[in-house]
Amino acid sequence: MIELKHISKTYIMGEAEVKALQDVSLKISPGEFVAIMGPSGSGKSTLMHILGLLDRPDSGEYFLGQKKINDLNDEELAAIRNRLVGFVFQQFHLLPRMTALENAELPLVYAGKQHLRQQARQRLVEVGLPDRMNHQPNELSGGQQQRVAIARSLVNDPLIIFADEPTGNLDSKSKEEIVGILKSLNENGKTIIMVTHENEMAVHAKRVIRVFDGKVVSDIKQGSVSKSSEENQADKIIEVVLSKEERRSRETKFFEYLRQAAQAMVSHKMRSFLSILGILIGVAAVIAMLAVGTGAKESIEKQLSSLGSNLLVIRPGSSRLHGVAMEAGTVTRFTLQDVSAIARLIPEVKSVSPSVTGRGQMVYGNKNWNTQVEGVGADYAALRAASPVVGRFISEDEVKMRERVVLLGTTVAKELFGEVNPVGETIKLNLVNFKVIGLLPSKGASTFHDQDDTAVIPVTTAMLRVFGKEYVDSIYVEVKSPGLIERAQEAISSLIIKQHRLNKDGEDSFQIRNMADIKNALESTTKTMSLLLGSIAAISLLVGGIGIMNIMLVSVTERTREIGLRKAIGANKKDIMVQFLIESVLMSFIGGITGILLGIGSAILITMFAGWAVRVSLFSIVLATVFSLIVGIVFGLWPAQKASGLDPIEALRYE
Secondary structure (H helix, E strand, O other): OEEEEEEEEEEEEOOEEEEEEEEEEEEEOOOOEEEEEOOOOOOHHHHHHHHOOOOOOOEEEEEEOOEEHHHOOHHHHHHHHHHHEEEEEOOOOOOOOOOHHHHHHHHHHHHOOHHHOHHHHHHHHHOOOOOOOOOOHHHOOHHHHHHHHHHHHHOOOOOEEEEEOOOOOOOHHHHHHHHHHHHHHHHOOOEEEEEOOOHHHHOOOOEEEEEEOOEEEEEEEOOOOOOOOOOOHHHHHHHHHOOHHHHHHHOOOHHHHHHHHHHHHHHOHHHHHHHHHHHHHHHHHHHHHHHHHHHHHHHHHHHHHOOOOOEEEEEEOOOEEOOEEOOOOOOOOEOHHHHHHHHHHOOOEEEEEEEEEEEEEEEEOOEEEEEEEEEEOOOHHHHOOOOOOEEOOOOHHHHHOOOOEEEEOHHHHHHHHOOOOOOOOEEEEOOEEEEEEEEOOOOOEEOOEEOOOEEEEEHHHHHHHHOOOOOEOEEEEEEOOHHHHHHHHHHHHHHHHHHOOOOHHHHHHEEEEEHHHHHHHHHHHHHHHHHHHHHHHHHHHHHHHHHHHHHHHHHHHHOHHHHHHHHHOOOOHHHHHHHHHHHHHHHHHHHHHHHHHHHHHHHHHHHHHHOOOOOOOHHHHHHHHHHHHHHHHHHHHHHHHHHHOOOHHHHHHOO
16 A cells, blocks of 8 residues: 655755665555654654655655655645544644544544534544543543544544554553554554554564664564455545545635634633734724824814804904004004995805904803903804804894894803803893893814803994994905805905005005815814824734734744644645634734724723713724734734744654
């Protein structure tokens, strides 16, 4: 069944060459029980590794049945190992946090036969462990662990069992039990190839091959070969194993990879927690930072809405120019006639409202409050988004008749009236009685200024009854559409110059401010701030990804022997790479979901304790989740590739 022709193998160790095997030729028939013996360093383990398809010779030919093994790639060798070969190691190589049953089932995962898990139970019963199936390796004796390893080697019903010093770590009683199992398997037709340095083990074999300095020095038969029902099966099985149909059926399903990845994560809780923590903090930072940015943007937009849409503000110019005091008359004073002229003569204008401002002392009962008082026209409510939430706004007749009516901001109303509705009540403003007709909408605080600490009265009343002013402080103009703002601005400027008979140099005596420009500037600033906060959070997520990569690289080192075992029982490069990659993505996903919850919680806490406006958007959640998964894939790729590229022999020997 096995034939080696002139096999040689040389290892490079530093600058020295070690010839592990030199021109070895031998044949092993089905049903044989072969013991390979020799002192340490003689090449017996290398011979077994080549026979077991774990290593490749440098020269010579290897035939399994009629198939030349030298021509096969790593994936094909892994498939043949999985189906035709079973391994029993001196160190057992059981995965520590899996039960005996799960360890025995492992080759079925890479054979695509997860549905045949009952076979693993049956094998454990056959090796005498029916009551220890759910125990982990650290709960089993050395002999019991080796029995689990034997059950694992048999679960796919292989033709050949390779036993590498199977009793080297066992007591005398356990040795006898393991030898008994191997002999029983041989009697049932299995080919057994055992590496040992113990003569008392070799006497049980029916053929003893002695190796010294990489050469076969003796080959002695000491018993008859057991009849094997597998005489002509190797070629048929290899043909099936290498067929496209069998390859497709043998492919490990995604959910099995997921189960293996989850099992590995649970097995290393602290390492997994640290990996998840990095992503968790990064995602939470993304959610919280973008929530703060979005909230700030909406808050600013809300404040901007109070400016009104398509708004122009006309104010007198500064009485100083470049730090030099100008002569009298250099500041243009606006009157109510200017307001009427703008409303009447400029077709682009939708509505106009004059404004005068000052401070006023308000008294109601035994309570008093000093606040800002603004005199306005009837169109002010539409211009400045100031339609009252309770009551009504000032009418044109009240402006004309200089009526003593007032609308209060929410701060003033709260200070004077508490929770009582103030509409209809009479208050004193600078010792003059005013009737409260409405309550202004809340606009919140802007930097150090409370926009709700204000009161609104008719402009004529403010000028002639309260402040004694002959001029208005500013004029608010609403343009019909955004496209007409520039034209309206030019028309108003020309009208004022004409009305006040200003020369070209007098244009500096008044200002026309375009609120659209202010809006754009504030929106641009908010956008920049959001981008900055998001970038900081993204860096946090990137750092978390680097943390995952580092921990996964450590994981590859820690689990080197596990990777070697998985390859020995049939896992190929794709299997190892996908499993490690899924582990990385799974940790990133868990970190992402937990980070989303933490980020939302942080945003709520910021609102509660800092009083900031925050808004968690669906976009930020999707962005953080997708980014965390990308981080898992990108930063998990290198460790996964490193794990998949490990040599099975070197991995199994790793300490």
